[in-house]
Amino acid sequence: MARPVGGEVAKRIRRAAGDGRRGAKRLVAAVSSAAPGAVRRPLGTRAVVGGAAGAGLLIAVGLVAATGPWQAGQRVAERSAARTAEAALGHRPVEHRPAGHRPGGAGSGPGSDAASAPAVLAALPANGAAPAPSAVAKALAGPLGNPALGSVTATVLDARTGRLLYSRAGTTPMTPASTTKLATATAALHVLGPEHRITTRTVLGAKNTLVLVGGGDPTLTAAAAPAGAGGDADLADQPARLSDLADRTADALKRSGTTKVTLRYDLSAYTGSPYDSIGVNDNLAKQVPLMVDEGRVDPGSTENAPRFSDPAANAASRFAALLGRFGITVQGAPASGRAPAGAAALAAVQGLPTADLVEKMLTESDNDIAEALARQVALAEHADPSFAGGGAAVRRVVTSLGVPPAGLALHDGSGLDRANTIPAETLARLLALSAAPGHPELRAVATGLPVAGFTGTLDERYIGGGGGGGAGVIRAKTGSLTGVNTLAGLAPDADGRLLAFAFMSNKSFDATAARTALDKLASTVTSLR
Template identity: 50%
Template structure:
């Protein structure tokens, strides 16, 4: 992994550390619900393993009795007078992470497969690793990769359009989806009002309506099949295909998001005084059509934050396809897989053995290593890569927002509330956590813990929380 410029990252992580510690809740965004029921469930306390058992665990692992400095300590902390084990301990940061993490990684709640990576963001040095380069099923932590790929491809200011065009005679109107799953009724209403004005200006009062979803190709239904966690993937949809008025989490979904969106648009046109003949039909705009109305999504930076905080699967698949479109690849599961992988490789993320079968992490065939995740998080903190900052600011805040709102509830056992920011991952038998934590001495650490064949989320999630909390102040 290339080593970032030291002086820039030392300053950058110190500033970011203070911002994260002091303003974590305010910066996290307004989204406060989880994506899956399992992620929303409050973690049930499992058998606790902690500091009292560290000495015995060290002996069992054949580790030295006395803790040693972390690899980054001499280069980074020496000039600050904090490069010794005693100084590190006084600052509330473990001097030898193996002594702290090995016993916690042994928790049976994590199942037989577990990998870990902890990196000092200021230096890019790995402070601890256990199978860090081994590709594992990442579940929703793959959204960190999706976010980084989209941001590097498109930039944080990119907006996704939804467009209405009219044929040369104005009598055929086409609603064209650009791939914005967050299009809401207010946006659709603005499109209808703008279209009605344009038609009146042309003296047209009666139209036929078609809708165009050709921007996306390949299967629309995710490999997991129809599911409340994701709608059919379409370039045109309203409110992520949700039919219950919700804005996050599992929900009943439309089986035909594009058709339903077009029907809602037709109703709004009629309300605006335009006669729409028949039902909307799928089709492309005829030659010579001109744009009469357009609306845009929020900037990509905001979409990334919403995706990460809420673990939004529909938005994740959309951003993966936007990345594919930018790379001039098919906007399909296969095209997005290659485009995202290429983007990650371009910023130095280790992708050997990686498989990005989807953008959301719902596909069990996804593979990503803990080292890849911590590399992405380290890149996102690099002052030379400000376009990646939403990868960090979108991470849920422990105990407060998104999929971490109900976790870190016991400060005695898991003191990471407000200081741990991390993306969760939950599938049956898979539990993961990857993010950042600010230590008591102001250092920013990136971590990733991936566990497979876990007995249940109620055992695995508290174990993951304790691992991340062990890196936090007083952990």
């Protein structure tokens, strides 16, 4: 499904402006109050600002402008559309700058923008009270009784203090579907750090054997650089490109006097089966540490799409062709092989920072990024980089952060495995961590959540009143498998207090009705006082 860009974004902003201006401003202020620094993300790749002074739907426009260019420039188009929409409403657009850029001169290095970014909205007064548990229970009683929800559990927390405001079987293990990605995101940001980048490299072995070593970068692309890109600074927020690696490798080979090579590709970074429980399908590629464009047959496709049966061989063949363009002859067909132990890199490219990967993963519910991040967590934890090993490593990391271990069972990083279980309270506590003052490294969890009615997997929800209010106000991760529908996110109550919520529906076989009921529950959270 194509995501709304251009005039459609402006149209939605105008349509929701009556409720959204007030609600989104509440959300930015609530996040700022709960976690100073959450309005702007302290990352070297960009200064993230949650909105524009006086703007309606600050969160929606700010998030579109900040989440980064991916999926064949889709985010670039949305960012331009957001600027156009803001201008139409008479607001100053959110500025997006390359890493290290400062007006009027060269940047002083990573993080210079974040350090100098001005506050956009003042925080709410610290004495704003959370709603009483009795009021939360009374407000949610009706929506939770909707039979479309099947077996349902629920948790609402005060994001600032972690105080439990409501629980309906909140510690009961439930199938989480893609809300599993909240755990994966939290673990990756905590262990790897927001600025960590995955490296894809080449090394030279004996007898002019060139080895392409996959590091597990899920956004490595075979696409050409954007028109007008002038250098590394312009590509700071772009995925790593196979063509750049080929160009750098060819230069290094020529400097050593080598123009003919045999090409091998090394997949030893991962262990275990490369297939999930349902095998290769449109939801997930064969999981190997070397692929381009997530193994998609059509690199410009979004969401679910056909994949190559052997994405590593496809990537290696493309790399061989690129080497030929740069004057290096590849003799024979590329084949699987191992890099010599301790071999120095001939050339390398680095992927997007962890924070960017997390944002993309959460906004679009990207399964390939989720599985790649889980394996990176496993590698950092000296565990088995596989489906099961990644899930187990993610569990260890999040429980080390104080998330309750009871009922938490993870067998992958994406949530496709139906054997995963997560209680609603665990999801809510993961979200509260993302806004906690003591964990600024987790901010990308909050900034990556889809915005109701505007971005990612919530772009077509909360429109037309079926799910109640909340467009531009609620930020939440969705989950969906057959019979499973879940929603977990952050929202301000009527007084601006930031709340974390999780609603989990299992045995709900009318997906449309269940999702509408979940949206109504989340909208009810915004009306609490």
